[in-house]
Amino acid sequence: MTSTLDGFSALLLYSAMGVYAIAFIAFTLDLARRSAAVTAVAESGAERIARARATGGYAGSARGSTAVLDQAPAVTAPRPRESVSLRVGVTLAILGWALHLGATVLRGIAAGRVPWANMYEFCMTGTLLIMGVFLLLLTRRDLRFLGAIITGLVVLMLGVATLGFRVSVVPLPPALQSYWLVIHVLVAILGTSFFTVGFALSVVQLVQARRENGATGGLRLPASVPGSVALENSAYRVIIVGFIFWTFTLIAGAIWAEHAWGRYWGWDTKEVWTFIIWTIYAGYIHARATRGWRGSRSAWLAIVGYSAVLFNFGIVNVFFKGLHAYSGL
């Protein structure tokens, strides 16, 4: 019974991965198509200015020409039509999420407990919540330009999970038999999901800032992507939600450690990394309020913080020795 259900769960998960992968392609196509459109518009704007210059229209006014350059895409770009691939991407992401949800719930039923007690399950539920948070945020603001990054990350993580971390259902060891498993780990996953969206926003922010600073070449973004300041504000808002969840994770983890191991804090490797991540994000929040640190520098801090999150999960769990030996590997 257990292994049959678990088999179904795995099947659903593979389907979800397939659907996400197609969604990823759709989102990427959309980005490529729309940025090509932007490039064309920008060039035609530049051409017009060159023509205007040649005819003496702007009399070599540097200020004037920048102003026009700034405006050119906005003025002449027709409001980019909603591309089909964008809608396909979102639809597939939702479909994939439904399959993913089914896979996770079945795994939980097969195990007779919450589906986040080892790394495989943690990845499964974690990516479910990453997608969930992303789709939820979509209902509040248009973050579809993040679709490619998010679906790409999720497919990658699920790939690693199914290839590297997959374990069959086993009962919980006594140390994990606690309601704190439900609370502490769930909140940690939630925090991670918000950090993931914040990371994606910060990456786009950096790319956008480069473009605004007049860098040519490299990645191009569609015109509908907000400016770097707006991106930074969104990233900040998403990350502080993640930070609050993370603070709670830290406190709940300490309470649980006190119950299970007889001390609330012992600098176990996992505790160390949770602390490091917390400190980096506290730094990020400070950076946003420090003169000279707003903008790209704080975006880099968000990226460093997220790298620490990934390191904590992917490397510390598997390769470092410590009390948190729950990877199930």
Place this chain on the structure above:
Amino acid sequence: MSRSSEVARPSDHIESDSIDAADPVGPRLGPIGWLRFAWRQLTNMRTALFLLLLLAIAAVPGSLVPQRSSDPNGVAQYRIDHPDLYPIVDKLQGFDVYTSIWFSAIYLLLFLSLIGCVLPRTLHHWRALRARPPRTPARLTRLDAVETRMVDGSAEDALLRAEALLRRGRYRLERYGPSISAERGYLRETGNLVFHASLVGILIAVALGGSFGYSGQKIVVEGEPFVNYVAGYDSFTRGRLVADTSLDPYRISLDKLDVVYEEENANAVGQAIDYTASVTVQQPGGGPSTPATIKVNSPLDVDGTNVYLLGNGYAPRITVRNADGAVAFAGAVPFLPQDQNLTSVGVVKVPDGLASQVGLIGFLYPTPAKLSTGALTSAFPGLQDPVLALNVFTGDLGLDKGVPVSVYTLDTASLTQLAGRPTDVPAVQVAVGQTVELPNGLGTITLDGVSRYASLEIHHDPTQGWVLAFAILVLAGLLTSLFVPRRRMWVKVHEDGDGRLRVEYAGLARGDDPGLAVAVRELADEHSGGAASAQIRASRTT
């Protein structure tokens, strides 16, 4: 308009107008000036940020190198594996990162900076809480969010209605001529201050806990008692301010340790799924004894100490008799588990009563199985016809030198081995209830049975409740400071002479405030649409 007038913020805070962070005057000042300069440097945002990131980096090595506090065996192993690196890492306090001078220096500086930052802000905030909202700026149109509406009626009416609306939005108000200045969200700064102050609270509580707390481990075999006094522990660590007499000498007897192993799930046969220790607690001075249970995630609270069940193992009950049948040794000997299936190793030392001193190294196989090599192994952690195999040594056990020796190891260097590999005499094997001859006619050994033991940890931390309280305050402060918007609003009524009123509504965000523009628009709509809505609609259609 000076933004730094009511919020004391470090000079390089993004909202601060002051530029003295870049003030190059410092070096020309006298000693006091220097001190002030240094203090200002220490308490600015950039320093805080730098120290925070430095703290994050400084915490990394402790996860790469084993730490004495959490993994002493790992440190010993490191010494063997890296004999060249060991002294260097040790010198750099790499095995005690979190109590090292450099780590402590960073967090102490950070907290000094924090205190230096928070104290003046608290003072300022205290004053701001009783100050009036600031004057209405002359030109509202230059603010972050502005709306204008035409309203009918008298100016006083309009102002009164605006005041009512703002009061409903929990703003504090002040009338300045034909305008209202309003401010809300003081809770944001309060939350921020509570957050930072509680961090200091945690640090102090943790430090005090370290001085007044103690913890110790004790292995207790089923049927045996443990008494809570310093010499009663196998290992004991205590804070500087813990006296011998501060331990409460209660007694805990381990009546039974029940362990449940998975037997059905083929992927997890033998995995422990439950430990339950049944104990009897007796208060000091012949008080009442009460039965209780201890489980892995539910410690037992006795007189302000917590008793945890941290480990378990087997203790074979062994009797050794000499050739004449007189008992030379009898007792339960805790063995240390070596693998998942609880193959366990232990040492029995018999200094007296036999023809010579005898040391035994025993291997307990709870559920014995034969490997293809013929060697024994254990196939399941539960007890199913357990077998004890013993290597036998004679000679001077070295117990009389007055040097403490571990009960779990036998120094065989100066001993003669009589049985067990690599000698030709096979190890002595004994099953439960059996009595077997020892070699050389030394006597006999009987395995009377196998008991379980529990490894208990007793912890006393008088400030742990305080740490929790401050941690909750940290979270509460964080929530308020990040989600309560702090903003100013102004409503200004202009009588332009055509009988109608032109009303300006303006808002200014203090800190991150995504809802500002919406709030200003809603205020404007509600105010202009309220009593005078009919007229306005009428005037719009004409």
